[in-house]
Amino acid sequence: MAGAPNVLFIVFDDTGFGQFGCYGSPIETPNLDVLAAGGLLYSNMHTTALCSPSRSCIITGRNHHANGMAAITELATGYPGYNGQIPFENGFLSEMLLQHGYNTYMVGKWHLMPSEQESAAGPYDRWPLGRGFERFYGFLGGDTSQWYPDLVYDNHQVEPPATPQEGYHLTEDLVERAMSFIADAKQVAPDKPFFLNLCPGATHAPHHVPKEWANRYRGRFDDGWDAYRKQTFARQKQLGVVPADARLSPRDPDVPTWESLSPEARRLAARMMEVYAGFLSHTDHHIGRLVDFLKETGEFDNTLIMVVSDNGASAEGGATGTTNEVQFFNNAPETLEESITQIDELGGPTTFNHYPWGWTWAGNTPFRRWKRETYRGGVSDPFLVHWPAGIKARGEIRDQFAHIIDMVPTVLDVLGIEAPTTIRGVTQSPLHGVSFAHTFDDAAAASRHRTQYYEMLGHRAIDHDGWRAVCPWPGPSFAEAERPFGTPITMADLDDLDAHHWELYHVDEDIAETRNLAQEHRGKLIEMIALWYVEAGKYNVMPIDGSVLQRIMTERPQITENRTSYTFRSGT
Missing domain, CATH: 3.40.720.10 (Alkaline Phosphatase, subunit A)
Structure with missing residues (x-):
């Protein structure tokens, strides 16, 4: 080359x-x-x-x-x-x-x-x-x-x-x-x-x-x-x-x-x-x-x-x-x-x-x-x-x-x-x-990336054509959350989140997510939530896991059995 x-x-x-x-x-x-x-x-x-x-x-x-x-x-x-x-x-x-x-x-x-x-x-x-x-x-x-x-x-x-x-x-x-x-x-x-x-x-x-x-x-x-x-x-x-x-x-x-x-x-x-x-x-x-x-x-x-x-x-x-x-x-x-x-x-x-x-x-x-x-x-x-x-x-x-x-x-x-x-x-x-x-050389060129999902420790969002939906977990802030950070998500939680807690922003006009339009544009919100699940199905996102401490404490496969003594050699 x-x-x-x-x-x-x-x-x-x-x-x-x-x-x-x-x-x-x-x-x-x-x-x-x-x-x-x-x-x-x-x-x-x-x-x-x-x-x-x-x-x-x-x-x-x-x-x-x-x-x-x-x-x-x-x-x-x-x-x-x-x-x-x-x-x-x-x-x-x-x-x-x-x-x-x-x-x-x-x-x-x-x-x-x-x-x-x-x-x-x-x-x-x-x-x-x-x-x-x-x-x-x-x-x-x-x-x-x-x-x-x-x-x-x-x-x-x-x-x-x-x-x-x-x-x-x-x-x-x-x-x-x-x-x-x-x-x-x-x-x-x-x-x-x-x-x-x-x-x-x-x-x-x-x-x-x-x-x-x-x-x-x-x-x-x-x-x-x-x-x-x-x-x-x-x-x-x-x-x-x-x-x-x-x-x-x-x-x-x-x-x-x-x-x-x-x-x-x-x-x-x-x-x-x-x-x-x-x-x-x-x-x-x-x-x-x-x-x-x-x-x-x-x-x-x-x-x-x-x-x-x-x-x-x-x-x-x-x-x-x-x-x-x-x-x-x-x-x-x-x-x-x-x-x-x-x-x-x-x-x-x-x-x-x-x-x-x-x-x-x-x-x-x-x-x-x-x-x-x-x-x-x-x-x-x-x-x-x-x-x-x-x-x-x-x-x-x-x-x-x-x-x-x-x-x-x-x-x-x-x-x-x-x-x-x-x-x-x-x-x-x-x-x-x-x-x-x-x-690179065309400031007016349209983006070819139209849809992008997000999920991190149960916190979810999706971008699509200038709109953005966000479902915070465990809440929009620690002060507003009814549960501490790292709380596991149950099926009942998930039903409640999907029914009541998604937020909607028109980020083409509101880059910093200052106006939640979930009530005014309910149809758009439902479309965005459905799109999130489509993307989640494509990319192994399920099951949604909001836990942190539980994941840290999970036992994982180890290279060797547990031991109580080690021998250290010089030069190692």
Whole structure:
């Protein structure tokens, strides 16, 4: 394939629609902004609302339940759409491009296989090297310390090459490794294209960053999340990221007003956001280093770059934020007094910090809600495309509806490659996404992706031709829910939900879901609910499962029998 472009996916983690600078945020992301100015910014890209499910869509072009990824792999159960094992008939883009002479590299977060398969005992067929990637450097789970990461190199665990005291940070290490993989091959075969899937841990918790990066934002968030949201929304209108007549979604019932917080609570929350902003800017800086490397090697102009986040901003810091995210997952939040004692350590090696819900809500401006939920705050994310050699348009916005399952079909489209019918002897399933390459140089082109379902932990939605129906579970907010998050759904619940709790929005005219039209357009709502069930039947969504704790506690097949003793050998 003479002249074939390189392909670079950069997948952010837990980064909201209103957090890149080019999407109106006050957080500085100059290198991403340059990619937007030299390429295309999409304002209507959608994800699944959670990391493993979204990442499976990005790499296969198929919907997450069809990938067995209804939720993160740690919540796998025995149902086909929920078992956490991406079937081999759903080939990865890496496997597809490997057949066409590409070098393939996976760098950063994987989180695409059952947890019990992550040890040195394997099996290795669902590790990156088993799914079409020739080289891997990163971590296998959902998150890791940026200072002391759990690193895997190809198929074996390794120690970080340096310590935090020596200046080590995971993001820098990942970018260094990505550049070395590319350089290794290009110096031998300079015309051989590469596919790099770069997935930094940013900006998932822990929000770890050198203190000087956080200190750049000292005092910048003292006005609070209400002010952030108002100012970001105004900038989004100025930039054209949202329509001039758009309405900002209303205050979230789970988020207190900034003024209602005590001075100490405001001081802690502001510092947590300073650390987060520093983390994002630090990541942008190292992406800039990768871009500079591509320019120096003459590869930049003919590299198709797609930048996306896997879901909206995360609410896993709880209402008040936390210095240790594990406290949130164990429903054991620390007190404000305890948190304040560590305020100067936030972002450092002794914390595993995450900001409070207020910043989550603000980070998804102008949308409502957040990660794990299928309102637009959970599923509408930043998306940039940059390819100077293949796209004439520069600095333009595209508002066509798209979903991350469209990324693989788009890459194949621009490469002139048909999706393979077999990979390593396994007959392949059809792709579920559609190409949006026709929008690259035609801002007025209609979207070819007309219908998209969503289901995440019982929270459901569907988009169809500019309309959007949402059925929240266990309620529109935690404050309004009659049951706690993670409550299992019974058949009686399901009947009640379908009869009374679906909401309807005309998102072509109301992007932020501010006017529920379920009563005025009952016929349209019934049509949308029926369409959701049609799509659910196609893609292994049933049975709908709203449980969380029960799924975590479910016993899963293990590599070995339970043991009470282990023998550790040197060098292992």
